[in-house]
Amino acid sequence: VDLNLFGAGMASVATTEIPTKVLCLTEAISADQLSDDEEYVEILEDMKDECSKFGTLINVVIPRLNQDGEEISGVGKVFLEYSDTGSCANAKNVLGGRKFGGNIVNAYYYPEDKYYNRDYSA
Template identity: 60%
Template sequence: MLQPGAIDTTATKIICLTQVVTKDELKDDENYEDILEDIKAECVKFGSLVNVVIPRPNRDGEPTPPGVGKVFLEYMDTENATKARAELNGRKFGGNQVVAIFYPENKFNHGEYDE
């Protein structure tokens, strides 16, 4: 059982990246598309990338949805995800040092991006 605040290091097919994008960068459609394409192009190098999810802020002033500012990468299997995590964790992106952790598949599959 994990202690509150502890990070689960059990390998999954899902990688969560933080310190990659800001809420402001995600508001503009063109900028969002550029970021999405850049991330896909880079992350496919590490294995079979199935899906990339980058939650976006609401435009109309509603509360920010969970996960904004994070990037979720879904790989074909845990082997690909493990390689991607090793390559991406600690890397610089836009001047920020990326943090890459495994993310629970069940939460990802249910659109729960708040961990």
């Protein structure tokens, strides 16, 4: 079996998705965890520590309910903004399918325009 042949095939499949600079993680955290201030800070810390290993991490956004308990979009998601798509792709490869607090994390490229408009619903 020519493994290189397979490798090439897999690579072309992987690139059909258009990379962005923003990675969105889902399934990692629950709304309950976010409502606990201490836990929220720790989660933020864990994300920053781990996710800056893949490149220049510009910002981490973890939406949570505000003081009034008002419903906002994107609660439970984690947004990782990188300086370039390459770093973002690295992060996606490593973090997707990895466990965070026992949950298997899902990672996908998030539309940059929406992210910059603080639209976390996509």
